[in-house]
Amino acid sequence: MSSVKDHCGIFGIFNASDAARRAYYGLHALQHRGQESAGIVTSTFDEQRGQPVMPVYKDFGLVLDVFDDNSLFEERLMGDSAIGHTRYSTSGSADNRMNIQPFVVHYHDGNIALAHNGNLSNAREIRKAFSDRGTLFQTTSDSELILHLIAQSRREQQLDQIIDALTQIEGAFSLVLLTDDRLIAVRDPNGFRPLALGRIDDPHREGTTYCVASETCAFDILNAEYVRDVAPGEVLIIDRESAKTGDFTSVQLAQRHGVSQCIFEYVYFSRPDSKIFGEMVDKVRRKIGKQMAHESPVPSVPEGEKKPIVISVPDSSNTAALGFTTECQKLGHECRYEIGLIRNHYVGRTFIAPGQDRREMKVRSKYNTVEGVLRDRTVVVVDDSIVRGTTARQLVQMLHDAGAKEVHLRIASPAVISPCFYGMDFPSTDELLANQFDDVEEMTNWLGVASLAYLSTDGLMKAVHAANESERGYCNACFTANYPVPVEMGVKKEENEWTQSANAGQ
Numbered sequence: 315m316s317s318v319k320d321h322c323g324i325f326g327i328f329n330a331s332d333a334a335r336r337a338y339y340g341l342h343a344l345q346h347r348g349q350e351s352a353g354i355v356t357s358t359f360d361e362q363r364g365q366p367v368m369p370v371y372k373d374f375g376l377v378l379d380v381f382d383d384n385s386l387f388e389e390r391l392m393g394d395s396a397i398g399h400t401r402y403s404t405s406g407s408a409d410n411r412m413n414i415q416p417f418v419v420h421y422h423d424g425n426i427a428l429a430h431n432g433n434l435s436n437a438r439e440i441r442k443a444f445s446d447r448g449t450l451f452q453t454t455s456d457s458e459l460i461l462h463l464i465a466q467s468r469r470e471q472q473l474d475q476i477i478d479a480l481t482q483i484e485g486a487f488s489l490v491l492l493t494d495d496r497l498i499a500v501r502d503p504n505g506f507r508p509l510a511l512g513r514i515d516d517p518h519r520e521g522t523t524y525c526v527a528s529e530t531c532a533f534d535i536l537n538a539e540y541v542r543d544v545a546p547g548e549v550l551i552i553d554r555e556s557a558k559t560g561d562f563t564s565v566q567l568a569q570r571h572g573v574s575q576c577i578f579e580y581v582y583f584s585r586p587d588s589k590i591f592g593e594m595v596d597k598v599r600r601k602i603g604k605q606m607a608h609e610s611p612v613p614s615v616p617e618g619e620k621k622p623i624v625i626s627v628p629d630s631s632n633t634a635a636l637g638f639t640t641e642c643q644k645l646g647h648e649c650r651y652e653i654g655l656i657r658n659h660y661v662g663r664t665f666i667a668p669g670q671d672r673r674e675m676k677v678r679s680k681y682n683t684v685e686g687v688l689r690d691r692t693v694v695v696v697d698d699s700i701v702r703g704t705t706a707r708q709l710v711q712m713l714h715d716a717g718a719k720e721v722h723l724r725i726a727s728p729a730v731i732s733p734c735f736y737g738m739d740f741p742s743t744d745e746l747l748a749n750q751f752d753d754v755e756e757m758t759n760w761l762g763v764a765s766l767a768y769l770s771t772d773g774l775m776k777a778v779h780a781a782n783e784s785e786r787g788y789c790n791a792c793f794t795a796n797y798p799v800p801v802e803m804g805v806k807k808e809e810n811e812w813t814q815s816a817n818a819g820q
């Protein structure tokens with residue numbers, strides 16, 4: 315019964331002055347990874363009760379809205395270590411407050427809090443084993459299972475209990491765990507989701523402040539320095555001693571299926587100003603754009619006609635569009651980069667009037683066209699990906715309405731043909747545009763474009779390897795259906811969604 319999808323941003327900080335406030339800024343920088351809910355847990359000592367406690371504050375909404383009361387930082391979220399989480403919006407889960415992370419529990423060995431980015435591929439099996447033993451669940455999230463595995467481990471030491479739990483889960487999990495005396499950062503052996511380690515030298519504090527985050531843009535906002543990635547399969551333990559000496563204890567989880575970092579993080583999800591999997595997203599996306607220029611450059615126009623303009627769909631395809639344009643020019647294809655679409659950043663939930671097309675309003679409330687740029691031009695739109703195709707179709711219509719003579723579409727990734735079981739939120743197989751048509755020509759007609767070209771899978775892999783020279787491999791299952799970690803038999807996307815909405819009503 316895997317249910318809630320966890321495509322999220324996670325952050326942790328240890329030995330920090332103002333830990334909660336720093337976590338808040340870190341989460342704010344990771345807001346693009348999840349807008350549904352946000353939460354922070356800290357670790358502190360309660361003098362009155364004479365024991366360590368973990369205050370928590372979390373709610374639905376954006377980071378700045380959830381934490382809009384300064385007293386949260388002054389009076390409630392005390393302590394010098396913290397973890398935080400931002401959750402991606404998915405249907406169904408939106409109704410269940412219990413699913414908001416981080417989760418925090420008190421068990422026989424103290425307090426423990428957890429924030430998870432990813433999806434466990436054997437969650438159903440684990441959940442069933444627990445249910446059969448009578449375990450009661452508070453949430454519909456995979457992540458809660460990790461806490462049960464820790465609490466029910468037969469090992470004596472807390473660290474061993476955690477390792478014991480981690481060896482029983484499979485799939486995608488980048489985690490930050492907070493105990494009463496440690497911050498523990500974990501990346502699954504495949505390294506599906508990113509996680510990096512940073513440091514802050516605070517002159518007012520003894521020892522070094524360490525932080526971990528899904529993306530390094532969370533370090534920049536805090537003036538933290540990137541140290542390195544948490545390696546695939548690494549359990550990185552940060553305690554008082556490491557803060558003093560800079561030496562960490564690391565445990566390596568067994569490698570069963572090779573390393574397969576999510577390539578879609580580079581294509582779409584991460585911010586271009588982040589370093590993930592050891593390389594800047596900006597650099598990778600430029601290379602992807604350049605590769606596309608070699609495979610499917612701008613069309614040539616007849617002598618005497620205005621040269622084509624290239625536009626991006628802000629913000630996710632800006633960088634690929636830049637790489638595409640400069641390489642087209644270098645290859646002798648005349649074109650110019652222009653800003654033809656403007657994005658409204660303040661799009662939350664939109665209230666659609668009855669009878670209005672929901673998807674159309676969603677796109678229109680997010681983008682508008684710049685008519686002066688587009689009128690009578692051959693327009694080449696670079697987008698990062700097509701999932702359902704509704705965004706692209708609507709945008710093409712808007713570009714035509716703004717007077718574009720011809721619209722050509724260049725997609726900076728291959729066709730998405732398969733759902734993701736490792737934490738990326740894609741619709742079911744049938745809903746993916748590429749599965750609804752027999753060939754690109756049919757899609758071209760449906761989208762209403764003069765030409766449509768996807769980047770080849772080989773081209774994508776070539777571009778990513780050219781930008782990031784590390785030998786580590788990637789998961790491209792959404793484009794190829796080659797799943798690096800077996801997915802539980804019979805767990806289909808549709809089934810997940812059914813359980814999700816059923817649970818949401820509880």
Ligand code: AMP
Binds near residue numbers: 698703738
């Ligand atoms: P659509 O084809 O209408 O489903 O929307 C595709 C666009 O949404 C892409 O161009 C991306 O910018 C963005 N996108 C890609 N993947 C996702 C995802 N997993 N969740 C939300 N948005 C996405």
